[in-house]
Amino acid sequence: MSTVIVTGCAGFIGSHLCDRLLASGHEVIGLDAMTGNYPRWMKRRNLGSAAGHPKFHFMEVNLCADQLEELVRGADVVFHLAALPGVRSSWGPSFADYLGSNVLATQRLLEAVKSLDAARRPTVVYASSSSVYGDMEGPLAEDAPTYPRSPYGVSKLAAEQLCRVYASEFGIQAVSLRYFTVFGPRQRPDMAVHRFIRAALCGQPVTVYGDGEQTRDFTYVGDVVDANLAAAESGRAGDVFNIGGGNRASVNDLLTTIEAVCCVTLQRQIWPAQPGDVQRTYADVEQAAERLAFRPRVGLAEGVERQVADMRRLYGRQS
Numbered sequence: 001m002s003t004v005i006v007t008g009c010a011g012f013i014g015s016h017l018c019d020r021l022l023a024s025g026h027e028v029i030g031l032d033a034m035t036g037n038y039p040r041w042m043k044r045r046n047l048g049s050a051a052g053h054p055k056f057h058f059m060e061v062n063l064c065a066d067q068l069e070e071l072v073r074g075a076d077v078v079f080h081l082a083a084l085p086g087v088r089s090s091w092g093p094s095f096a097d098y099l100g101s102n103v104l105a106t107q108r109l110l111e112a113v114k115s116l117d118a119a120r121r122p123t124v125v126y127a128s129s130s131s132v133y134g135d136m137e138g139p140l141a142e143d144a145p146t147y148p149r150s151p152y153g154v155s156k157l158a159a160e161q162l163c164r165v166y167a168s169e170f171g172i173q174a175v176s177l178r179y180f181t182v183f184g185p186r187q188r189p190d191m192a193v194h195r196f197i198r199a200a201l202c203g204q205p206v207t208v209y210g211d212g213e214q215t216r217d218f219t220y221v222g223d224v225v226d227a228n229l230a231a232a233e234s235g236r237a238g239d240v241f242n243i244g245g246g247n248r249a250s251v252n253d254l255l256t257t258i259e260a261v262c263c264v265t266l267q268r269q270i271w272p273a274q275p276g277d278v279q280r281t282y283a284d285v286e287q288a289a290e291r292l293a294f295r296p297r298v299g300l301a302e303g304v305e306r307q308v309a310d311m312r313r314l315y316g317r318q319s
């Protein structure tokens with residue numbers, strides 16, 4: 001690859017991917033709508049290191065409305081990370097935005113790729129989600145049934161299915177990566193690790209939904225970047241891979257880890273379990289290990305330490 005597009009380049013994972021691609025010498029076209037789902041200054045900060053790079057070209061683009069054919073022409077890979085994220089916020093009238101940002105945007109991007117000569121079409125690496133599965137009893141492989149429990153999960157699954165049909169009907173080289181609760185520096189402010197660390201740094205209580213015994217297969221952002229690069233190189237049309245970090249921990253375990261790293265005791269406020277919130281996620285990553293040589297490297301405590309260091313700078317606190 002040499003010229004690559006990253007949609008959602010100002011987001012949490014997209015910005016890390018841009019940094020790595022630039023460090024490897026690629027020409028990176030970064031697209032982002034700079035939507036206000038969280039503070040724009042955080043998105044601008046995410047782009048901080050890429051922004052001044054001579055090989056980085058930022059464009060504010062709305063994937064649901066703007067002309068995309070000319071944009072994708074000449075690209076070798078499109079990493080499609082732009083989306084409206086968030087499981088618990090996807091109920092109610094906001095679903096129209098989830099449909100647009102997650103489903104329609106993906107369809108328009110795939111149509112733009114399809115409009116190019118077959119030999120000149122970029123590979124598409126789509127950021128899917130563990131939310132497509134719903135609740136998991138054990139480690140789930142990619143062929144497990146998909147029963148999303150939230151409108152967000154439904155929208156991510158719909159976009160993944162679009163990748164599959166554009167791959168099967170038109171041979172588009174679209175690969176889907178199902179990320180499992182990604183954490184690390186620049187994590188979105190609505191996510192648990194960010195909220196808990198912010199509370200620890202600011203001396204505030206945390207909100208725990210349910211009994212806190214729900215578990216996640218936490219995945220460090222750098223490992224997700226590795227998976228994206230490998231999928232662009234080795235993925236085949238229609239492939240789907242679980243990208244899970246192997247850091248299975250409950251919300252209570254996560255709180256204990258953050259307390260140890262920050263040397264604080266967090267006051268817990270217990271709220272009801274939230275609709276759409278699954279009890280556990282647990283990735284079987286054998287496919288990704290075999291085909292993409294995926295080996296998650298960063299454990300929960302180490303990743304939390306790195307995120308704490310970043311968030312001390314983010315919120316301007318030294319201790």
Ligand code: UGA
Pocket residue numbers: 085086087128129130131132179180181182190191192193195206207208209210214216251274277278
């Ligand atoms: C996360 C992301 O937000 C989704 O974008 C992504 O697609 C999904 O992971 C995935 O892996 O598929 P989620 O697992 O809900 O979704 O991640 P968090 O927001 O970090 O929440 C993790 C757990 O902490 C949830 O059980 C949640 O209820 C709990 N939580 C969160 C709290 O108890 N308190 C909080 O203040 C925030």
